Amino acid sequence: MHSKQSLKSSAKYLMSAGAIAAMVYTGPASADTGFMRSVGTSDVTPRVSLMGRGIATLDGSVGKTGAGRTQTDSQIDFSDSFLDGQFDSRLYSGVHGGLLLGLRFPDAGSGVGQVFYHQANVFLQSQHWGLRLGRTSLPNYLIAFPTLRDSDLIAYTQIPNALVNNDASEYAQYGNVVRADYYGFHGRLRLSGFAANQFESSPTGQLVDRFTVNSGGAQARYALVPGERYDSWLRQVGGEVYYQDVRDVPGKRREYSYLASAIINLNRDPSNHWELRLQGVFNQGAGVHSVATVLDQARARSQAYVASIRNVHAPYLVPRLQTALTVAYQRFSGVDASRFSVVPSVTYRVGANMSLVAQYAYTHNQGALQVASNGPGAGLKNNNTVTVGLSYSFGATSNNYFGNRNSLLNVEHGYLP
């Protein structure tokens, strides 16, 4: 054992020395080490995009249990703040390839740690197809809703992770994914197929080190590219089928979920825009008739519906004020349990990149959800949360030497890679 460890250490030392030697040989700015050294150091400086959002809020909540007891809580919350860096290049054939790295700050008390690495993937993209491989968002939703944080209504807005008994939203939103996309109809139609490794945990919520593919599915989505968003009343419509591997459930192999969504432009006024967002998730379940934990909730048969109405007031065509109202409802079959939430929110832009944000969230749990042990609003009959704070978001690109696949030029005036 000792000699093996010594050899291992020596080998590591040698490899490190070799790597250092290779880097000195090729120059400090080059990543060309190892096998590709012989074809020269003709690196192309990538297009670099930095994107980020900092959201920091004061949250105060008051909830009532089923027994009538009042619980209060408050915190300074900076969860969901993130920083992403994308590095991509145009390849010899005109295809685009790149790397996306990102980190975000998880929910307080989630046990995920100080920082969560939500993006670490490599991708290829062309006019009609795309491929992405690595850590990224699970394709278990089709549209986002205008709450302050992505995870505010995650129980309703995403197909739940039926493999983890941990209510950290990161474990429901992200995983290791291989995804292939086809784009057609001037970039508006996207057909996707994917396989993923979702986070898995023990019944007590401890993550387990199992990295095999345990989920997958297919999506079909029609959406106007961002520059065309006012061109039609139908901005997006889509559907999805998703499976999760639940072999640990006796007599079960897979759990299927189905999702349908749409975004409708109620008007097409860019200075005062109203839109309606709708999504429904039907979870077939794995034969579980309990909602005691988030794992049970994910494995119970359920239907979830979300609708939001959003207004963006943009005098001078610069967005200034966003107001939104989101309502959500979920009910479980085979168990007396349902819940609904109502979330109005306001975002007021005080200048470039910066906004004042405020939100009120009301959740009512019915039946067995009032005694759930984990999950949003666990153990409460109802909960009221008021959130006020600041948000700063940005996106900056340098060496912008090629266009995006879904830019107006490429979609409407001939695709130039």
Added chain:
Amino acid sequence: MNRRHFLKSGAAGLAVGAVTTKAVNAATASETDGPVSIVPAGKPGGIAIPGGPFRPQRGKSLDGGPGYNDPRNRFDGAMRVGKDISPRYTYKNIPPESAVDFKTFEIDVVLTEHELVKGVKMHALAFNGQVPGPEIRVQEGDWVKVVFTNKTGLMHTIHWHGLFSPYEMDGVPYTTQPPLMPGQQFVYKFRAAPYGTHFYHCHFSTPLHQAQGMHGAFIVESDDDPIRRRFPYTRDYTMVLEAFALDSARQGFNAMLERMKEKMRLMKLNKLTKDTLAVYRNYPELERHIQAGFVPPYSRNRNQGGPVLPNWNFFGINGKCYPATDPLLIKPGEWIRIRLINGGFLEHYMHLHGHDFYQVANDGAPLPEPVRGNTIAVKPGKTADIVVYGNNPGVWTFHDHDTTRVTNNGVYPGGMLTVLEYEGFVGGYGPLTAIDE
């Protein structure tokens, strides 16, 4: 209209034009017709304004110029609704089409892909689908009618650079006309003058539109060509010098296309305002809007330094970068004329190997004495005519001597480089095509 004018016979330039002394006399007579209500344009440099000063006919009411009290105008004339936004004027100087023979040109503009050199394509605004736009060649004094149709999702005009067009034909948006919205048409009418090499270009969002394709040659010939009298040239070449910034152009186009979609939506909803159009009656009105809360787009609160500044990375002659440029052909003992037009925004120093040439015109105007040299600076907006005598057979490079512009994306040679080639020449070394030195 064939862009490949290189192969045109010089004889075309000798065609008798419509200008006669009679037209000049008519101009003189009109200037002395009784009291005038505006100051005449005058005779700068001794050159008569064709048709005289542009003023209305007595006894007839004006109809529909920009800024006039016409129900089709909006925002004090910044916009004109309807498909044809030409002014239906009754100015004395523009005769009816039944009275004179207008040389008519149909020009449209599209947003299309353009190949600069094999392996490099860009999106360009192209008059009649080509970069540069079609060459317009008329005789001095001809009445010209250009029917311009906007087939893009952006706004445009055409400015006749160097020509004595009437005020409302000058093509400057919000100064002489409203710009053409998508789908609109404008009919430009003017008399071709002065003689010489001029050009035309879009004057809306000029830094992007003109640079990215909306430019073309406008040649006014004369049956008594003073330059041919002295230098009997038999070939007549036009070289439009260009600089392209592909990355900033792409970003500019995408931003403009998106913003125009929004403006068109607002227009359909009757919600377009002076602030969203960013056009005001005058500077004090803009000041009032800013005091009321409007943050102007140039303010550093909205825009720290422009969407992106141009990084010129491709340079062209007649829309092509070397090695895709066309050669100039010459024979021993022959004079050729080369019209250099700077259609872009950089200065170019055109140098011809193996020959001196004579600059014979500056901005279209014949020089009293030709200037001899082998390198000539052509600044943005200027034209320069040179004549070359074929006295040194060979294949001679003709290029911008700021050789950073003889590059394609930083790789030399490329860009603004062509050759003067003697027909039938066979030398000791056969020229090759090099693209990376």
